[in-house]
Amino acid sequence: MTRLEQDICLIGMPGSGKSTIGKLLGQRFKVSFYDIDRYIEKKHQKKVSEIYKESEENFRVIEKIAIKEIINLSPRIISTGGGTVKSDSSMTLLKKDRLILFINRPIEEIKDEIDINRPIFSNDSTRIYKLYEERYPLYKRYSDIEIINSGDINLVIKKIINKVNYNLGV
Numbered sequence: 001m002t003r004l005e006q007d008i009c010l011i012g013m014p015g016s017g018k019s020t021i022g023k024l025l026g027q028r029f030k031v032s033f034y035d036i037d038r039y040i041e042k043k044h045q046k047k048v049s050e051i052y053k054e055s056e057e058n059f060r061v062i063e064k065i066a067i068k069e070i071i072n073l074s075p076r077i078i079s080t081g082g083g084t085v086k087s088d089s090s091m092t093l094l095k096k097d098r099l100i101l102f103i104n105r106p107i108e109e110i111k112d113e114i115d116i117n118r119p120i121f122s123n124d125s126t127r128i129y130k131l132y133e134e135r136y137p138l139y140k141r142y143s144d145i146e147i148i149n150s151g152d153i154n155l156v157i158k159k160i161i162n163k164v165n166y167n168l169g170v
């Protein structure tokens, strides 16, 4: 695949590699890439963790508005926040005309790197297992393809391209 045949949206747990992979895919195909969390931070001049800490409900509203705005910019690749799948209406917007990739990174690997002081983990390193259990069905429900993100990131990118091609019958 020398060009990206289908627009892509990445979903998955916090720290699973959505932003890293989105950026690399954008560079590989020379296409536009938007990260929803970064877009929100730029727009509101505030860390998403701060907005989230004030009120998750309000954060999901802000997130949905950001998704609408990002979609209007027609990016080819979008990476979501870890909890975007909690909003069915946000996912409906993202699923339209986009292939949804579930970036599934082993929790042990996420745990080794992630900042557990994030409000979502409430300073509890075991909370991530519970979160994975709660969200796994949502990641499965909304995704078209699941990608295991473990090991060399360049090989993971190759795996993604092969799977996307296969899915499209290219």
Ligand SMILES: Nc1ncnc2c1ncn2[C@@H]1O[C@H](COP(=O)(O)OP(=O)(O)OP(=O)(O)O)[C@@H](O)[C@H]1O
Binding pocket: 012, 013, 014, 015, 016, 017, 018, 019, 020, 021, 037, 079, 080, 081, 082, 113, 149, 150, 151, 152, 153, 156
């Ligand atoms: N296959 C991999 N090998 C090594 N490090 C990886 C791999 N995938 C992701 N990482 C690292 O894991 C960390 C989290 O990745 P990233 O920020 O892309 O995740 P995310 O899903 O966007 O998380 P967030 O919830 O913060 O938005 C980064 O430091 C990234 O370099």
Ligand SMILES: O=C(O)C1=C[C@@H](O)[C@@H](O)[C@H](O)C1
Binding pocket: 014, 037, 048, 049, 052, 080, 081, 082, 083, 084, 120
């Ligand atoms: O998992 C979550 O619910 C979140 C993950 C982050 O990417 C941010 O979108 C925000 O902090 C919420």
Ligand SMILES: [Mg+2]
Binding pocket: 018, 019, 020, 035, 037, 079, 080
């Ligand atoms: Mg990210």
